[in-house]
Amino acid sequence: MTIDDRAIERALTALADDGYATSTNVDPAYREFVARTSRAERLRHVTRWAVAAVVVGILALGGILAFQQGGDRDGRDRLQPATPRPSTTQLISPTELVGTWLVEADSLFGGFPWLWTFNADGSGSGSPNANTTENTWVYTLSGNSIGARDRPGGCAYSWVVSRYDAGSLTLEVLNHCGNLGDDITLTRLSPASPAGSAIAMPSMTDATPLRDVADAGGVWLMRGTGMLLAIEARNPAFATYRLDDQGSLASDPVDRGTVALDATGDLTLVSTNPPPHGCAASRPGARLTGVVVTPLGLQARQGVESVCIDADLTTSWIRVAAR
Amino acid sequence: MNDGDHSATALHPGTTLDRDVVLEQLFRDHYASLVRLAYCLIGDRAASEDAAQEAFVSLHRHWEGLRSSGAVVAYLRRATINQCRTTQRRLIRGRGALARLPSRADTASSEDSAVEHDELRRLAAAIRALPARQREVLVCRYFLELSEVATSEALEIGVSSVKQHAHRARTALHAMMGESR
Numbered sequence: 001m002t003i004d005d006r007a008i009e010r011a012l013t014a015l016a017d018d019g020y021a022t023s024t025n026v027d028p029a030y031r032e033f034v035a036r037t038s039r040a041e042r043l044r045h046v047t048r049w050a051v052a053a054v055v056v057g058i059l060a061l062g063g064i065l066a067f068q069q070g071g072d073r074d075g076r077d078r079l080q081p082a083t084p085r086p087s088t089t090q091l092i093s094p095t096e097l098v099g100t101w102l103v104e105a106d107s108l109f110g111g112f113p114w115l116w117t118f119n120a121d122g123s124g125s126g127s128p129n130a131n132t133t134e135n136t137w138v139y140t141l142s143g144n145s146i147g148a149r150d151r152p153g154g155c156a157y158s159w160v161v162s163r164y165d166a167g168s169l170t171l172e173v174l175n176h177c178g179n180l181g182d183d184i185t186l187t188r189l190s191p192a193s194p195a196g197s198a199i200a201m202p203s204m205t206d207a208t209p210l211r212d213v214a215d216a217g218g219v220w221l222m223r224g225t226g227m228l229l230a231i232e233a234r235n236p237a238f239a240t241y242r243l244d245d246q247g248s249l250a251s252d253p254v255d256r257g258t259v260a261l262d263a264t265g266d267l268t269l270v271s272t273n274p275p276p277h278g279c280a281a282s283r284p285g286a287r288l289t290g291v292v293v294t295p296l297g298l299q300a301r302q303g304v305e306s307v308c309i310d311a312d313l314t315t316s317w318i319r320v321a322a323r
Numbered sequence: 324m325n326d327g328d329h330s331a332t333a334l335h336p337g338t339t340l341d342r343d344v345v346l347e348q349l350f351r352d353h354y355a356s357l358v359r360l361a362y363c364l365i366g367d368r369a370a371s372e373d374a375a376q377e378a379f380v381s382l383h384r385h386w387e388g389l390r391s392s393g394a395v396v397a398y399l400r401r402a403t404i405n406q407c408r409t410t411q412r413r414l415i416r417g418r419g420a421l422a423r424l425p426s427r428a429d430t431a432s433s434e435d436s437a438v439e440h441d442e443l444r445r446l447a448a449a450i451r452a453l454p455a456r457q458r459e460v461l462v463c464r465y466f467l468e469l470s471e472v473a474t475s476e477a478l479e480i481g482v483s484s485v486k487q488h489a490h491r492a493r494t495a496l497h498a499m500m501g502e503s504r
Contacts, residue, residue: 003446003496005465011446012363012466019362019371026354033350033376037383154479155405177409 092164094120094141099247100132100228101169101186102196102320115219115321116186117250124148125250129322130218130232132242132250146171159184167193189320191247192226199223201316204299207292213239213261215293217323219249223316231259233323241269243311255309257285267291267300271309285309295319342386350379353396357403363462364407366451374410378402400467400477404459411455449499450492457492460485 103114103126116126118139127134137157139148144161155177163170167188189196201223210216217233226245230253233239239260244253257271271285286309290302298317306313354375361371381402382395450461456478463474464485475482 003493003500007443007446008450008461008465008496009468011443011450012462014443015363015366015447015450016359016466019366019368020355020358022355022359024355026351029354029372029376030347030350033354033379036376036380040380040384150408155408177405 091144091161092141092169096164096188097141097146099188099193100190100244100249101188102199104185104187113320115189115249117247119248119251123151123251127321130230132219132230132321150177165195167195167197188247189221190226190228190245190249192245196221196226197224199318199320201318202294202296204292204294204297207294207297207299209265210261210267210291210293210298211265212236213259213267214323216259216261216267216291216298218319219321220298220317221320222314223318225314227311227313228320229317230321231323233259243269243309245311255285255311261291265289265291269309286311286313288313288315342383346379346383346386349382349395349399353399354379357399360400360462360467361403361407363450363466364404364455364458365410367410370410371407374403374406377406397473397477401479404477408455446496446500449496452499453492453495456480457488457495460488461492464489 097118098120100115100117103116114126114128115132116124117132118124122138122140123136124139125133125136136151137148137154138151139146146157146159146161148157148159149155157176158174159171159176160174161169162172162183169186169188171184171186173182173184187193187195187199189199199221213231213236214233216231217239218231220229220231221227222229226247228242228244228249230242230249231239232241239258241257241259242249242253243255246254248254255269255271255273257269257273260268260270262268267288269286269288286304286306288300288304291298291300293299296319298319300315304313304315357375357378358368358371361374362368365371365374378399382399385398450458453461459478460474463469463477464471467474467477469477471482471485475485478485480488
């Protein structure tokens with residue numbers, strides 16, 4: 001079959017016909033639309049009233065406080081009107097934001113975790129799999145507001161930092177590509193944070209020996225550390241890895257190379273990075289022996305040998321993103 | 324789905340017609356084509372219907388800000404595409420989307436048409452396996468039949484990016500169709 005314009009047109013039309021025939025009665029869909037717009041209108045009215053009520057409440061509270069302060073003085077000072085509080089303290093610094101985060105937000109991501117990376121230069125990327133630059137964006141942190149926009153063009157996002165503590169970040173969603181949703185919870189994995197290091201190793205009771213490198217595909221967090229290992233194994237004949245604990249897994253990992261699996265379940269990372277972090281030539285940089293896996297965990301039951309990769313690798317790894 | 328900018332309805336938001344009347348006509352004229360557009364992008368019928376619905380809800384919300392009839396249909400398309408991008412992130416495991424593609428129940432009447440039909444199905448599956456941006460460009464160019472300029476506006480990317488993605492998409496399709504024989 002020649003792939004000309006007409007063939008692409010026909011293939012797309014056939015695809016669309018599978019999904020929705022033009023002859024389908026749209027009456028039920030229109031009724032659903034009317035119901036949705038009614039709900040949206042009601043929500044807007046409720047929101048307006050709620051905002052107005054909050055504003056009135058704040059003004060009233062400010063007035064009362066100002067009155068009390070004036071009353072405490074002996075009358076020599078003139079009563080001053082209440083003034084808004086200066087902007088609140090920045091909860092997370094730009095430096096703390098830079099790194100790779102595990103993102104959980106059921107309402108926005110269908111319950112699947114994603115990895116987001118914020119780089120120091122204002123760029124970022126994210127994905128739910130080992131292709132950590134699948135989606136790229138630019139972002140700004142101003143006070144407690146984070147704005148982002150997909151690159152090139154695409155969706156805009158606006159969040160407010162409502163909490164940050166020891167690597168655990170909570171964002172209130174103002175606009176998530178035109179959507180509202182529940183708060184987003186992020187845990188910084190790399191560079192290491194107390195919250196990321198505390199992620200527990202899943203049970204390996206039902207683990208099976210690794211026989212297909214594709215089963216090792218995904219992103220893995222070395223237990224108790226900020227070390228991430230991304231194994232891209234969509235093409236099992238040419239699986240690759242990236243290794244990083246500096247928050248730059250997506251853009252500039254500490255080490256990278258290819259992955260080989262032998263019949264005994266030994267997983268070898270062949271570094272293609274030069275020293276000081278990688279190896280002088282393409283040769284085995286590290287070997288995980290007797291590897292067993294579950295959907296959530298990977299373990300080298302017979303140990304790990306770091307040959308020339310400048311990283312102290314250990315045996316237990318937690319899956320933080322799908323293959 | 325054709326360009327769709329030439330609807331018989333008096334579309335523009337500034338019309339003296341009641342907003343709801345115009346919106347209903349717009350819905351009846353364009354809902355199906357927007358669901359089909361969304362389905363080409365995400366391959367999930369329920370999610371496609373939801374994307375088209377939300378595009379109309381967004382149009383309802385921003386009605387006052389639209390200026391021309393052409394802008395209305397373009398707005399609906401952009402909103403649908405943006406909804407699809409969001410939905411895709413929700414559906415995740417984008418590579419699993421191919422598995423969700425339904426198989427058509429109808430059978431071809433002759434051997435030739437059956438072969439041709441199978442080839443079209445394989446090509447459609449290959450298009451679904453393309454990276455999202457390449458697929459969006461192909462859908463705009465060959466399904467919506469938009470020009471390169473109109474595609475760049477719909478996807479909010481540069482014309483050169485449209486050309487680049489289209490070229491890469493065709494190269495990838497050739498490779499995929501060739502490899503799978």
